[in-house]
Amino acid sequence: MFSASLYIIVCSFRNRARVRLQRLRQPRYFVGAIAGAAYLYFSFFARFRASRSSVARRSGGRPVCRRPWPRRWLSRPRWAASPS
Numbered sequence: 173m174f175s176a177s178l179y180i181i182v183c184s185f186r187n188r189a190r191v192r193l194q195r196l197r198q199p200r201y202f203v204g205a206i207a208g209a210a211y212l213y214f215s216f217f218a219r220f221r222a223s224r225s226s227v228a229r230r231s232g233g234r235p236v237c238r239r240p241w242p243r244r245w246l247s248r249p250r251w252a253a254s255p256s
Contacts, residue, residue, distance in 0.1 A: 195201040 196205055
């Protein structure tokens with residue numbers, strides 16, 4: 173029973189992917205795919221690359237932790253540090 177369900181899921185996924193790739197032949201889907209890819213690139217990858225290079229430029233190439241929260245998370249909590 174499990175193998176039959178898995179077969180249907182795999183075939184459905186393949187067919188769905190095939191139909192989406194065939195839709196890219198139509199101009200509106202192709203332009204939409206390009207716009208979506210550009211949005212993802214500029215939202216995540218370009219911003220990450222730009223922030224990493226600006227930090228390296230300011231620090232002289234050394235990695236710098238700009239946010240204080242990683243140190244707070246790694247240190248002991250306040251209630252554990254106080255004497256009883």
